[in-house]
Amino acid sequence: MKVKAVILAGGEGTRLATLTAKRAKPAVPFAGKYRIIDFALSNCVNSNIFDVLILTQYRPHSLNDHIERGRPWDLDRSFTGGVQILQPYKGRLDTDWYAGTADAVTQNLNFVRRGRPDYVLILSGDHIYEMDYDVLVQYHREKGADATICVISVPMDEAPRYGILGIDDDMRVNAFVEKPKNPPSNLASMGVYVFTYSVLEQLLEEDRANKESSKDFGKDIIPRMVRDQMNVFAYSYGGYWIDVGTIDAFWEAHMDLLASPPSINLNDRTWVIHTKSEERPPVQIAAGATVSNSMITHGCVIAEGAIVERSVLSPGVYIGPNAVVRESIILNDAYIEAGARVERAIIDKMAVIGRDSHVGQIPDVGELGITCVGKNAHVPAGFTIGYGAILGTDLRAEAFNQFKDKVVPANSMVGYSGKR
Numbered sequence: 001m002k003v004k005a006v007i008l009a010g011g012e013g014t015r016l017a018t019l020t021a022k023r024a025k026p027a028v029p030f031a032g033k034y035r036i037i038d039f040a041l042s043n044c045v046n047s048n049i050f051d052v053l054i055l056t057q058y059r060p061h062s063l064n065d066h067i068e069r070g071r072p073w074d075l076d077r078s079f080t081g082g083v084q085i086l087q088p089y090k091g092r093l094d095t096d097w098y099a100g101t102a103d104a105v106t107q108n109l110n111f112v113r114r115g116r117p118d119y120v121l122i123l124s125g126d127h128i129y130e131m132d133y134d135v136l137v138q139y140h141r142e143k144g145a146d147a148t149i150c151v152i153s154v155p156m157d158e159a160p161r162y163g164i165l166g167i168d169d170d171m172r173v174n175a176f177v178e179k180p181k182n183p184p185s186n187l188a189s190m191g192v193y194v195f196t197y198s199v200l201e202q203l204l205e206e207d208r209a210n211k212e213s214s215k216d217f218g219k220d221i222i223p224r225m226v227r228d229q230m231n232v233f234a235y236s237y238g239g240y241w242i243d244v245g246t247i248d249a250f251w252e253a254h255m256d257l258l259a260s261p262p263s264i265n266l267n268d269r270t271w272v273i274h275t276k277s278e279e280r281p282p283v284q285i286a287a288g289a290t291v292s293n294s295m296i297t298h299g300c301v302i303a304e305g306a307i308v309e310r311s312v313l314s315p316g317v318y319i320g321p322n323a324v325v326r327e328s329i330i331l332n333d334a335y336i337e338a339g340a341r342v343e344r345a346i347i348d349k350m351a352v353i354g355r356d357s358h359v360g361q362i363p364d365v366g367e368l369g370i371t372c373v374g375k376n377a378h379v380p381a382g383f384t385i386g387y388g389a390i391l392g393t394d395l396r397a398e399a400f401n402q403f404k405d406k407v408v409p410a411n412s413m414v415g416y417s418g419k420r
Contacts, residue, residue, distance in 0.1 A: 003051070003137055004117035004197075005044045006108075008101055009037055009125035010057030014419045015246045018374035019348060020059075021393050021418070025245070026125035027062040029331050029349070031257055031266065032297035032314050034275045035066050036244060037125040041083075042273045045073045047133035049121070051081040053111055055104045057088055057097065072274045086111060100216035106204040117197050122217065124191040128253050129241035130264055130271055131192070139235050140194040146231040147199070149173060149222065150192035152241050161243075162188035163218045165234055173232040178218040187234070190241055193217065199230075240264055247420070251346060251370050254312050254329050258293055280315050289319075303338070320355075327362060337381070344387065345371040354381035361387045374416065386410030390420065 009026040019028050026037035037054075044052050052075060056063055063085070069076040070083035086108050088097050098104040105112060105122065112120060119137055131150070140148040151165055164183045166175030175184070195203075203221055207213050213220045225232050240263040244250045256263035266273060280299030285291060288304045299315040302308060305322040313319070314331045320338035327344045330336070334347045337355040345360035351373045353359055359379060360371030369387035377395040379385060385408045392399075392415030399415050400408070408414060 001119070001137075001141075002115060002117045003049050003119045003121060003133070004112060004115065005040075005049050005052045005121040005123060005133070006105055006112060007037065007040050007044075007052065007054045007123045007125045008104060009054050009063060010060075010098060010104065011124075011126055012058040016244075016250060017247055017372050017390050017418060017420060018392055018416055019247070019250070019346065019372070021416075022059060022375055023062040024056060024058050024060060027059075027066060028244075028250075029314055030128065030244070030250075031254065032295050032312050033277060034273060035063075036128065037063065037067075038273055038275045039128050039130070040123045040125050041067075041070075041073050041075075042271075043129075043131050043133060044121075044123075045075065045274065046271055047131075049133055050075060050077065051115060051117070052083045053108065054083060054085045054125070055098070055108060056085060057104070060085070060087060066276050068276070072276050074274075081115075084111060098215075100214050100219070102204060102207055102213075102217050102221050103215035105200075106208050106215070109201065109204060113197070113201065120195045120197050120200055122193040122195065124243075126245060127191065127241060127243050128264070129190075129237075129239060130273075131237065131239065136192075136235055137194055140196075140233070143171075143233045144231060145194070145233045146196055147222070147225055148194040148233050148235050149176075150190040150237050151187050151234045152190055152237050154186050154188045156183070156186045159183035159186045159188060163191075163222070164188060167234045171234045171236070173222075173226055173234050176222050176226045176232075178216075178223070189218065189222075190237060191218075191243075192237075193222075194235075247346065247370050247372055248368050251329065251344075251368065255310070255327070257295065257312070258310055278315050314349075328360070331375075344369060345373065345385075347373045348375040348377070348393070350376045352378045354379050354383065356381055357383045357385070359385040360389075363387055369410070377415075380406075382406055383408065386412065389413070390416050392416035 011025040075083035163178045285302045286304040289302045289306045291308045295312045300317045302319045303321040306319045307324045309326045311328045316333040324341045329346045332349045335352045339356040340353045341358045343360045363369045373391045374393035388411040390413045
């Protein structure tokens, strides 16, 4: 039995605001030392699937640099299997930027069929979860399925964000609607599919010729299979899973890791989440500093008198004397100067939070109000950045000249014009 995994990693991730201004969503750092795509990749190799295609499109450079030849995941193979990273291209045939998830696979069918797989896993590169795909494929075989969709129950108010399924007593899918305004149930697709290869190839070739199709698995391929009464089954997943496609979800996923017990046990040596690690020195915590309920990654320096509570510090982060960091995610090499206060915020790589400045706050009730500071942005000394504000990338002092009182209002945007 040959299984090939195809990881869709081309997402622009506009709802992650400045975190995806310079990188694809699957390349966004996560949990200190990882990237989001590490979870799908590690699930593959932990499930003994070593033939992996990664389809990229939007700003793939960080992702390419992170994965390279796949050595951390034991995917640097010269002959059979291994990892390949494929981008869209212009050619003599009808090729272009991917129109949808199905089109991404269609344009790369020559690579998908290589090695003659019996089954193809279609995975999203931007979800956080641990799953044994071998069990999933066995379930697919036992059901004699043409396609199997992994499903999870979600809160009813979140159901409009997902593909929603109806099933019978045998788990056969008898209804599927993508992101309905009025969902008929809360049984949601996880964006994890298994296809019998011969069925997948035929479906994609037919979909390619359909000018009315939007070329998407959730909008076109799966609904058509259900309408045609093909053998489509649901596989119920009972573990932790989250789509970190928004700033709120990204922050909440980190807080879930700090819960007791954590959402995912990153210390489980039977299911290692592999990644490309940087060479960094050990963590240094000065006398008088206080660290509680936090994840501190290698290379961090926490100076005397600093306080870090319920936060995640990525490699190379510096927390200055008497600075305070609470309920925040600080990405690689960010610099929090002396006396600064960072609360319920996400600080991107190499950003600098100036001396005695105050970034974000923890609202008493209501919205999460997460403040986001873009990559390589510099918040001047003594400034207050209101809760829910979004600061763009590469900001310097002149970008803040408009704020004569040194206060950036809550929920405002500076140097950023995208979606929240």
